[in-house]
Amino acid sequence: MTEQGTTHVIEVTINGRLYSRTVEARQLLVHFLRDTLDLTGTHIGCDTGSCGACSIILNGKLVKSCMMLAPQADGAVIETVEGLANDGELNPLQESFSRNHGLQCGYCTPGMLMAGTYLLRENPNPTEEEIRRGIKGNICRCTGYVNIVRSIMDVAGGHGSEQADGIVGEEQR
Amino acid sequence: MLLKSVNYVRPESVTEALDILSSNEGAAPLAGGQSLTNVLKHRVASVDLLVDISALSELRAITRAGDGSLEVGACVTYDEIDHSPDVRAGHVILAREASHIEDQQIRNRGTIGGNCCLSDPTNNLPPLLVALDATMNIRAVGGTRHVAAEDFFKGYFLTALEPGELLVSITIPPIPVGGGAGYVSLSVATDSKTIVRAAARVRVDGVIEEVRVVLARVASVPIRHHAMEEALRGVAPTAELVRAAAELIGSDVEPISDGHGSSEYRREMARVVARRAVLAAIEEGGRK
Ligand SMILES: Cc1cc2nc3c(=O)[nH]c(=O)nc-3n(C[C@H](O)[C@H](O)[C@H](O)COP(=O)(O)OP(=O)(O)OC[C@H]3O[C@@H](n4cnc5c(N)ncnc54)[C@H](O)[C@@H]3O)c2cc1C
Ligand code: FES
Ligand code: FES
Numbered sequence: 001m002t003e004q005g006t007t008h009v010i011e012v013t014i015n016g017r018l019y020s021r022t023v024e025a026r027q028l029l030v031h032f033l034r035d036t037l038d039l040t041g042t043h044i045g046c047d048t049g050s051c052g053a054c055s056i057i058l059n060g061k062l063v064k065s066c067m068m069l070a071p072q073a074d075g076a077v078i079e080t081v082e083g084l085a086n087d088g089e090l091n092p093l094q095e096s097f098s099r100n101h102g103l104q105c106g107y108c109t110p111g112m113l114m115a116g117t118y119l120l121r122e123n124p125n126p127t128e129e130e131i132r133r134g135i136k137g138n139i140c141r142c143t144g145y146v147n148i149v150r151s152i153m154d155v156a157g158g159h160g161s162e163q164a165d166g167i168v169g170e171e172q173r
Numbered sequence: 174m175l176l177k178s179v180n181y182v183r184p185e186s187v188t189e190a191l192d193i194l195s196s197n198e199g200a201a202p203l204a205g206g207q208s209l210t211n212v213l214k215h216r217v218a219s220v221d222l223l224v225d226i227s228a229l230s231e232l233r234a235i236t237r238a239g240d241g242s243l244e245v246g247a248c249v250t251y252d253e254i255d256h257s258p259d260v261r262a263g264h265v266i267l268a269r270e271a272s273h274i275e276d277q278q279i280r281n282r283g284t285i286g287g288n289c290c291l292s293d294p295t296n297n298l299p300p301l302l303v304a305l306d307a308t309m310n311i312r313a314v315g316g317t318r319h320v321a322a323e324d325f326f327k328g329y330f331l332t333a334l335e336p337g338e339l340l341v342s343i344t345i346p347p348i349p350v351g352g353g354a355g356y357v358s359l360s361v362a363t364d365s366k367t368i369v370r371a372a373a374r375v376r377v378d379g380v381i382e383e384v385r386v387v388l389a390r391v392a393s394v395p396i397r398h399h400a401m402e403e404a405l406r407g408v409a410p411t412a413e414l415v416r417a418a419a420e421l422i423g424s425d426v427e428p429i430s431d432g433h434g435s436s437e438y439r440r441e442m443a444r445v446v447a448r449r450a451v452l453a454a455i456e457e458g459g460r461k
Pocket of ligand 2: 052
């Protein structure tokens with residue numbers, strides 16, 4: 001049993017690096033990432049679990065880090081947007097967002113990238129509808145989603161790009 | 174957001190969790206946290222000690238018994254329900270509904286137990302569990318008791334749970350031979366807040382032998398519509414008769430009015446979703 005208390009020592013592996021810190025039980029996981037560890041790639045939008053800007057992958061599952069407390073992450077393996085690029089080189093999904101104008105202000109982008117990463121792991125060849133449902137928990141105020149869907153589609157396996165063209169047609173109708 | 178200072182503990186067994194809950198007045202179980210975290214942020218309830226039950230293996234199993242009944246641990250997540258072969262084998266409607274809760278992130282954390290214990294009238298699973306005649310298995314330090322889902326939901330954010338009790342699992346009987354279940358929601362958008370819902374379970378053998386019709390968002394808790402059930406029992410499962418039975422939903426239900434729909438609109442739509450849920454249940458029964 002973890003001892004009952006208002007502070008806890010937690011160990012978390014984030015993007016392959018082990019961190020050990022003393023945290024207050026009341027600290028939201030997103031604040032642990034941003035304020036305690038200075039991993040500010042993960043954003044805070046609504047702070048109510050509605051916008052997805054704070055999405056991370058925890059033990060292989062996409063979650064909203066504003067909806068968890070830091071001690072709940074003790075022992076967890078976490079992936080954040082900082083872990084996507086390799087030595088400053090964008091990964092294929094990030095490249096695709098750049099190429100397809102999948103971002104404008106960029107506020108939602110870390111969450112979108114993590115949602116896209118999770119979606120493509122679970123379902124490497126999603127349909128447009130599956131992509132739209134996969135990013136339903138992530139709000140974008142700028143793009144209208146079309147280019148985000150296209151960005152994800154563009155790196156998906158199989159007939160991804162064919163369908164991406166279909167999206168353009170549909171939006172223009 | 175900075176929360177009020179709170180204690181946190183992760184017990185290693187249900188017995189340990191129950192001991193802590195019963196000896197600390199301000200303690201609350203923390204399951205998926207997809208509602209409770211917001212409750213803490215908004216400081217609408219005062220919790221001194223969070224008892225994190227989410228990882229307890231005793232609460233995380235799904236088992237299908239020889240008779241086809243399903244037992245789902247309270248801390249099984251919506252996503253796990255959606256992907257469980259045992260759920261899909263006999264209760265595909267539960268998997269389907271779990272897969273339509275809000276979004277992937279919430280489905281990865283939110284639990285069937287939390288969905289019920291919150292007793293939020295907009296939550297997806299309570300009406301379905303009432304329609305499927307589920308039993309809520311509850312443990313306290315003193316022992317175990319069983320409450321029918323129909324009697325579990327008591328009001329807005331109110332259940333039959335007493336302080337110190339934990340919902341440990343939910344047992345859902347098999348859907349009978351010749352039977353089926355249906356669930357229809359009228360929502361603001363795909364997988365979103367619901368204006369009105371209906372869930373139904375039927376058994377047909379020439380005529381409708383058994384039927385449960387449950388309406389949600391017309392009252393503070395899911396309610397069975399006994400008059401509609403009565404009108405359907407013993408009649409042929411035809412679209413006209415189901416429509417006529419749904420017309421019995423009248424001034425006996427008094428839904429709330431809000432930005433998404435007036436009381437009258439909700440009542441009118443309750444007839445539509447109830448009819449469709451019963452027809453879907455009949456159709457599913459016919460296919461088996
Ligand atoms: C943006 C957003 C949208 C949402 N939309 C929907 C929706 O459309 N449909 C829907 O159904 N839900 C929705 N939810 C709520 C979500 O499904 C929650 O997961 C659910 O209401 C609570 O489950 P939980 O496991 O997260 O419980 P928690 O938040 O951990 O707990 C909820 C309450 O139940 C108690 N509790 C939990 N488990 C037990 C137990 N085993 N025994 C006794 N008490 C227990 C807790 O003490 C607490 O009071 C939404 C949530 C968010 C943030
Ligand atoms: S900040 Fe977490 S969902 Fe909006
Ligand atoms: S790019 Fe601005 S919110 Fe999505």
